[in-house]
Amino acid sequence: MSDxxxxxxHLFNTFLLGSGYALSQWVVMRAGVFSVATAGLAxxxxxxxxxxxxxxxxxxxxxxxxxxxxxxxxxxxxxxxxARLRGVFQAIATLAFVQxxxxxxxFSDSLTGxxxxxxxIPILVGTKENLLALLCTIYVLLAIGATRVGRAFEAxxxxxxxxxxxxxxxxFHQSLAFGLSGAIAGLFGGLEAFQTFxxxxxxxxxxxxxxxxxxxxxxxxxxxxxxxxGTAILLILPExxxxxxxxxxxxxxxxxxxxxxxxxxxxxxxxxxxxxxxRLAAKAAAESRQ
Amino acid sequence: MSALVIKxxxxxxxxxxxxxxxxxxxxxxxxxxxxxPNGAGKTTLINLITGVxxxxxxxxxxxxxxxxxxxxxxxxxxxxxxxxxxxxxxAEASVIDNVMIGFYRNEKTTTPASLLGLxxxxxxxxxxxxxxxxxxxxxxxxxxxxxxAGGLAYxxxxxxxxxxxxxxxxxxxxxxxxxxxxxxxxxxxxGEIFRGLARNGMGVLLIEHNVRFVTTLCDFVYVLxxxxxxxxxxxxxIVNDPAVITAYLGS
Amino acid sequence: xxxxxxxxxxxxxxxxALFALGFTLVFGIHHLMNLAHGAxxxxxxxxxxxxxxxxxxxxxxxxxAILACGLLSILIEVTAFRRLxxxxxxxxxxxxxxxxxxxxxxxxxxxxxxxxVLRFPFETFPVEIFEFAGLRVTLLQxxxxxCSLLLMLILTYYLYRTPLGTRIRSVSGNERASVLSGVNPNxxxxxxxxxxxxxAGAAGVLIxxxxxxxxxxxxxxxxxxxxxxxxxxxxxxxxxxxxAGLLLGMLQTLTAAYLPAGLTDAIIFSLLFVILLVRPxxxxxxxxxxxxxxxx
Numbered sequence: 001m002s003d004x005x006x007x008x009x010h011l012f013n014t015f016l017l018g019s020g021y022a023l024s025q026w027v028v029m030r031a032g033v034f035s036v037a038t039a040g041l042a043x044x045x046x047x048x049x050x051x052x053x054x055x056x057x058x059x060x061x062x063x064x065x066x067x068x069x070x071x072x073x074x075x076x077x078x079x080x081x082x083a084r085l086r087g088v089f090q091a092i093a094t095l096a097f098v099q100x101x102x103x104x105x106x107f108s109d110s111l112t113g114x115x116x117x118x119x120x121i122p123i124l125v126g127t128k129e130n131l132l133a134l135l136c137t138i139y140v141l142l143a144i145g146a147t148r149v150g151r152a153f154e155a156x157x158x159x160x161x162x163x164x165x166x167x168x169x170x171x172f173h174q175s176l177a178f179g180l181s182g183a184i185a186g187l188f189g190g191l192e193a194f195q196t197f198x199x200x201x202x203x204x205x206x207x208x209x210x211x212x213x214x215x216x217x218x219x220x221x222x223x224x225x226x227x228x229x230g231t232a233i234l235l236i237l238p239e240x241x242x243x244x245x246x247x248x249x250x251x252x253x254x255x256x257x258x259x260x261x262x263x264x265x266x267x268x269x270x271x272x273x274x275x276x277x278x279r280l281a282a283k284a285a286a287e288s289r290q
Numbered sequence: 291m292s293a294l295v296i297k298x299x300x301x302x303x304x305x306x307x308x309x310x311x312x313x314x315x316x317x318x319x320x321x322x323x324x325x326x327p328n329g330a331g332k333t334t335l336i337n338l339i340t341g342v343x344x345x346x347x348x349x350x351x352x353x354x355x356x357x358x359x360x361x362x363x364x365x366x367x368x369x370x371x372x373x374x375x376x377x378x379x380x381a382e383a384s385v386i387d388n389v390m391i392g393f394y395r396n397e398k399t400t401t402p403a404s405l406l407g408l409x410x411x412x413x414x415x416x417x418x419x420x421x422x423x424x425x426x427x428x429x430x431x432x433x434x435x436x437x438x439a440g441g442l443a444y445x446x447x448x449x450x451x452x453x454x455x456x457x458x459x460x461x462x463x464x465x466x467x468x469x470x471x472x473x474x475x476x477x478x479x480x481g482e483i484f485r486g487l488a489r490n491g492m493g494v495l496l497i498e499h500n501v502r503f504v505t506t507l508c509d510f511v512y513v514l515x516x517x518x519x520x521x522x523x524x525x526x527x528i529v530n531d532p533a534v535i536t537a538y539l540g541s
Numbered sequence: 542x543x544x545x546x547x548x549x550x551x552x553x554x555x556x557x558a559l560f561a562l563g564f565t566l567v568f569g570i571h572h573l574m575n576l577a578h579g580a581x582x583x584x585x586x587x588x589x590x591x592x593x594x595x596x597x598x599x600x601x602x603x604x605x606a607i608l609a610c611g612l613l614s615i616l617i618e619v620t621a622f623r624r625l626x627x628x629x630x631x632x633x634x635x636x637x638x639x640x641x642x643x644x645x646x647x648x649x650x651x652x653x654x655x656x657x658v659l660r661f662p663f664e665t666f667p668v669e670i671f672e673f674a675g676l677r678v679t680l681l682q683x684x685x686x687x688c689s690l691l692l693m694l695i696l697t698y699y700l701y702r703t704p705l706g707t708r709i710r711s712v713s714g715n716e717r718a719s720v721l722s723g724v725n726p727n728x729x730x731x732x733x734x735x736x737x738x739x740x741a742g743a744a745g746v747l748i749x750x751x752x753x754x755x756x757x758x759x760x761x762x763x764x765x766x767x768x769x770x771x772x773x774x775x776x777x778x779x780x781x782x783x784x785a786g787l788l789l790g791m792l793q794t795l796t797a798a799y800l801p802a803g804l805t806d807a808i809i810f811s812l813l814f815v816i817l818l819v820r821p822x823x824x825x826x827x828x829x830x831x832x833x834x835x836x837x
Contacts, residue, residue, distance in 0.1 A: 147412060154387070280436060
């Protein structure tokens with residue numbers, strides 16, 4: 001067992017961080033916002049945390065907290081102008097946001113190290129912290145799902161007009177979702193900063209957008225387990241065999257095309273739906289026998 | 291209970307007037323009808339009242355509150371619920387979840403309590419689930435509780451939408467063609483429910499183009515044609531009004 | 542000097558316009574985004590390059606590139622769009638499935654090229670420099686400019702002056718209208734996707750020649766700039782894409798010439814962000830085109 005963990009230690013941490021980003025992507029979509037800002041928000045969290053510790057000597061938990069708060073704040077700020085826009089246009093605007101963050105990261109090299117990277121960040125975070133952060137995130141997202149805000153999110157995602165006809169403020173909840181997405185992305189960005197030694201602006205670019213989206217699409221957009229399962233599958237598959245690792249991106253591409261065409265709800269949600277229908281059918285059959 | 295008072299309301303799309311200079315009143319404890327041929331502007335008027343569309347001219351008051359410029363979710367919070375002409379359910383959600391979102395307006399749970407999953411928030415959710423189950427029972431829909439709303443038969447979907455509107459415990463309910471596509475028996479059953487609501491003090495505004503249904507059910511009827519109010523009065527007055535007959539039969 | 546920079550900008554801008562035209566054409570018809578458009582563009586450069594490396598003349602490479610990209614684009618329509626067209630979430634689905642298509646095409650190119658940066662052989666395109674009125678223009682630049690303008694003219698003629706083009710425009714996102722008018726929507730889709738891909742392929746060859754550095758990842762920055770062009774011009778607007786393409790080309794060369802290095806991208810994408818907030822339907826788009834939410 002301990003061997004297993006030394007070999008797969010790195011992969012497991014990648015999975016925990018990936019799950020975090022996937023959940024950040026998931027939570028905005030849960031409230032019906034098509035944002036891809038997660039990558040940019042993670043970048044802000046990571047650089048904020050790393051800079052505070054390497055340049056100002058802040059203790060790393062405080063830096064990570066600051067990164068989380070800055071991510072939250074950025075998410076909330078983004079949500080204000082974006083409330084006016086509809087689906088695809090929200091996606092393009094947040095894509096622009098991610099590109100701006102990358103470009104600014106590359107440009108302001110005195111602060112961020114630019115393309116050479118922000119170096120010599122102490123390695124202070126490991127599996128324990130990642131796991132704790134992921135569990136806390138999952139708890140909050142499950143709590144939302146089980147209470148009032150979750151019902152509002154669900155209503156907005158499915159039909160904004162219905163939601164507002166019942167007193168649900170679309171703007172408020174979408175801002176809230178943006179804030180949560182920023183908090184989660186900022187938190188995991190901050191954690192990542194303290195386990196990679198060097199940060200590059202391009203780590204949080206188009207590639208991370210695609211990764212986070214594909215985790216969520218594969219796993220499912222409704223239940224909290226969806227993005228986590230999606231992340232696990234997409235990270236483990238390339239480890240299974242060498243060719244899959246060489247063509248990792250093509251593999252992601254094929255999976256994205258197949259899932260959206262044949263299983264648009266994703267693996268977990270489709271599975272849950274199947275189980276529920278079977279249970280209902282069994283119940284109905286039992287009732288008709290009586 | 292409050293009355294809805296609409297004064298001189300107009301709505302222009304570009305240069306075209308969809309509704310012009312409409313005056314009407316929907317008192318509590320009565321069933322008020324709004325009829326008119328297709329394209330008369332009935333649904334536009336509903337959208338103006340509920341804040342989905344903005345009013346070009348005129349004012350809308352609900353009780354003492356001016357709701358002319360108020361956005362949709364705040365109109366709902368003021369106590370006005372609606373159903374939609376083409377049923378709009380949360381198709382992927384279960385029937386009981388569709389009803390539970392109706393309670394949203396009166397929920398006590400705060401946002402932080404919900405985010406942290408506090409005991410109070412979970413307790414309220416459980417209580418609402420019980421209430422939703424009772425409502426399902428009243429409408430004879432208990433056995434569909436866990437089914438996806440989008441998969442229900444048409445008549446059942448209508449009932450879910452009705453339950454959702456009632457769950458929000460409104461002071462005024464706007465029903466946009468609630469019996470469209472139903473046979474007379476089913477329509478009659480729903481009509482009884484509407485009367486019951488009015489008896490309990492709720493204001494009911496019934497939008498229909500089925501004249502017969504409206505005249506048997508309503509206390510007072512307004513007739514809209516090409517965006518203008520062409521008649522109003524008791525059902526007997528309306529069916530004998532020459533302007534109404536012309537509007538319906540064509541000149 | 543300013544005039545020289547503007548001229549250089551115009552040359553690049555013409556290619557941006559070509560690229561964006563294909564993107565906006567598909568959006569105008571489907572109201573869906575084809576995120577594999579950058580990969581089609583890259584394929585154009587690859588096809589031309591390998592044709593030339595095989596000893597064939599460049600003009601043939603150009604033709605092959607246009608044909609191959611047109612067909613690739615049709616393949617994307619069939620595999621990534623067709624099933625989604627009738628689903629309720631086509632907007633989101635198309636983004637995911639065309640992203641998937643993009644990943645597949647790019648990986649394929651990466652394997653073929655061994656991840657190397659490839660170059661056209663020396664003097665594939667004759668190096669000649671003209672000077673006039675103090676401006677320096679290479680023959681290649683002239684060729685790029687003429688090519689872009691010519692293709693734009695042909696497209697405009699096709700869309701606005703031929704019966705087929707008129708049908709394409711009349712369908713624009715309205716499948717029922719096309720069925721009523723007796724047009725098989727699939728013919729329209731094949732045509733628009735072929736045109737879209739062909740334009741991207743042409744743009745790919747021109748950019749490949751002009752920078753003479755061809756590699757599998759060259760589509761991504763173009764796709765991102767394509768967004769700026771189509772949003773600035775107005776999503777789905779043909780004249781908008783042409784004007785905005787030229788504007789972006791000039792803006793890019795000017796910022797690169799007069800502002801600190803590395804600021805260009807920040808400015809371009811800030812511009813995109815600001816346009817979306819201030820005027821999401823762009824310079825030429827209609828306010829009602831669906832960029833913004835309903836009234837409340």
